[in-house]
Amino acid sequence: MDRIATIADLREMARHKLPRPIFDFVDGAAFGEVTLRANCDDFGKLRFRQRVLKDIASRSLSTTMVGQPVSMPAAISPTGLSGMLWGGGGEIEAARAAKAAGIPFTLGMMSVRTLEEVHEAVGPVWFQLCMLKDRGLVRGLVERAIALHSPVLVLTTTWTVSGLQSRSVRNGITLPPKVSLRNLLDFGSRPAWVWRALTGKKVAFHNFVGLMKGEVSIGRVVGELDPSTTWKDVEWLRGIWPGKLVIKGVCDREDARSAMDVGADAVSVSNHGGNHLDSAASTISALPDVVAGVDGRGEVFLDGGVRSGQDVLKAVALGARGVLLGRAHLYGLAAAGEAGVAKALSVIRNELDVSVGLTGLTDVRDASRAILWPSEF
Numbered sequence: 110m111d112r113i114a115t116i117a118d119l120r121e122m123a124r125h126k127l128p129r130p131i132f133d134f135v136d137g138a139a140f141g142e143v144t145l146r147a148n149c150d151d152f153g154k155l156r157f158r159q160r161v162l163k164d165i166a167s168r169s170l171s172t173t174m175v176g177q178p179v180s181m182p183a184a185i186s187p188t189g190l191s192g193m194l195w196g197g198g199g200e201i202e203a204a205r206a207a208k209a210a211g212i213p214f215t216l217g218m219m220s221v222r223t224l225e226e227v228h229e230a231v232g233p234v235w236f237q238l239c240m241l242k243d244r245g246l247v248r249g250l251v252e253r254a255i256a257l258h259s260p261v262l263v264l265t266t267t268w269t270v271s272g273l274q275s276r277s278v279r280n281g282i283t284l285p286p287k288v289s290l291r292n293l294l295d296f297g298s299r300p301a302w303v304w305r306a307l308t309g310k311k312v313a314f315h316n317f318v319g320l321m322k323g324e325v326s327i328g329r330v331v332g333e334l335d336p337s338t339t340w341k342d343v344e345w346l347r348g349i350w351p352g353k354l355v356i357k358g359v360c361d362r363e364d365a366r367s368a369m370d371v372g373a374d375a376v377s378v379s380n381h382g383g384n385h386l387d388s389a390a391s392t393i394s395a396l397p398d399v400v401a402g403v404d405g406r407g408e409v410f411l412d413g414g415v416r417s418g419q420d421v422l423k424a425v426a427l428g429a430r431g432v433l434l435g436r437a438h439l440y441g442l443a444a445a446g447e448a449g450v451a452k453a454l455s456v457i458r459n460e461l462d463v464s465v466g467l468t469g470l471t472d473v474r475d476a477s478r479a480i481l482w483p484s485e486f
Contacts, residue, residue, distance in 0.1 A: 110445060110452050116416045116437050119453055123443035127194070127302055129295040130280040135194070135439050139272030144383030147391040148414030155393070155423045156482040160469030168465055169472045170458065174431045175261055175353040175374050175408060180211030181458050182431035182473060183421060185438050185450075186412050187237035187263060187357075190284065192221025193312045194443040196305030203442050204231045206450035210458070215263055215433070218250055219330065223315045228257045237263040237357070240338040240346070249320045251350055262350050263377070264343065267358035269336040272385035284327050285312035340367050347372040357412060357433075360395040365402025365409075375408035377433055382413055393424065394486050400428035418460025422468070425476040427486060 113119055124132050138145035170181040185207045192199040200222040207214035208231045215235040216227050227234055236254040241247050254262060281291050286306070288296045296303055306312075317325045335342075347354055356368040359376040368376045378399050380389040392413035400409050411424040412433035424432050434457070441453030465473050468480040 110448060113452050116440060116453060116456060119440040119444050119449060123440045126299065127443050128299045130282040130292055131286060133276035133280055134282055135436065135443065137274050137276035138383035139274055139385055140387035142383060143387050144380055144389045144391065148383060149416055151391040151393045152414055152420045152423055155484050155486065157468050158480055158482055159467055163469040165466040165471055167471060168462060170461055170465065172431065172474050174213065175355065177213060177260060179213065179431065181461060182425055183457065184213040184431060184433050185215055186433035186435040187215040187217035188435055188439060189217050189219035190221060190312060191439060191442060193306065194439065195446045196308065197221050197310030197312060199442050200227055201230045202447040203438055203450045204234060206447045206454060209451060210454040218316050219314050220316060221310055221312055224253055224257060233258040233260060235259060235261040235263060237265055239265045239268055240335045240342050241333040242335045243333060246320055246333065248349060250316065255351065259352065261353045261355060263355045263357050264346060265357045267379060267381040267385055268334055269338055270385065272387065274384065340371055343371045359399055360390060362398045362402035365399045369403055369406040373407055375410060376403060377410040377412045379412035382435055396424065396427050396429060397486055418457045419464045421457060421461050422464045422476055425473060426478060426480050
């Protein structure tokens with residue numbers, strides 16, 4: 110870990126630790142991966158205004174996200190099946206690192222570890238779900254989150270129709286992963302990962318055990334995703350959820366207004382990492398339009414393409430209250446479990462701190478377009 114300097118270093122380390130089909134599942138996206146690349150590349154189009162001879166001896170990165178104090182403007186994004194990256198316990202490893210770093214962790218409903226298990230390890234966490242055809246399942250998940258005092262519910266809206274991840278098709282990956290003649294070399298060359306997978310918790314959507322009758326298969330849960338979901342359904346969810354509500358997947362001004370109209374506390378600008386709709390606008394390019402649509406009625410987060418502390422600062426400068434870290438923390442998790450996630454968060458924090466100071470700021474909350482050169486965004 111001492112020689113890890115960037116998130117790209119952690120990505121390379123993860124590539125060497127994971128069997129190729131698993132790495133590509135994490136690293137890849139839909140179709141030609143145009144949006145995946147744009148999410149990262151478009152941050153590079155923004156340039157800072159470097160300022161000098163400012164008193165920056167004392168700097169603060171602390172802020173709040175939907176009322177919760179955070180040590181820097183970031184939270185861990187929900188990611189399905191991330192537990193399989195570290196012997197079925199990946200969500201707990203990441204949650205511990207997030208808690209130690211002073212930022213929220215969001216558990217996805219399609220996690221390996223259950224909400225109860227993660228709560229037992231670290232206390233209350235944010236919880237994510239998608240709208241399901243069986244509203245009884247949704248209500249059951251919500252009631253469990255309420256019982257465990259989860260302060261924030263994140264509704265993902267971008268997975269009503271699944272995109273085709275080309276790398277996964279080529280690799281013939283199955284979920285849960287299975288070793289076949291086709292991928293024997295890929296798995297056999299990663300014995301440490303295989304050993305953790307064989308001795309750890311079975312890869313499955315354990316949050317649904319007890320809520321669904323009969324066998325809880327991954328295909329059955331995915332089949333519950335509801336493509337008929339509308340804003341009326343979000344109104345219903347708002348009615349049964351007493352805590353903060355974040356709508357994840359908003360990339361359009363009109364959708365941002367609709368989210369505020371149904372009572373959301375925040376929206377997250379997200380294209381699901383390019384995993385479904387390819388050639389969609391990058392998150393950073395869509396951010397200003399969403400900020401305009403929210404018009405101060407709630408908070409705006411950004412989820413997609415963040416690979417550095419400088420990316421965090423650019424997002425905040427364009428109006429985001431904070432970011433949600435997806436692949437950036439997954440690379441660390443795959444590389445070294447809790448220690449890898451802690452390293453990812455440390456790298457981002459250090460880069461953010463330096464960038465805040467060298468743009469003439471002493472408080473990240475003061476970031477605005479004034480620290481950026483004029484751009485197309």
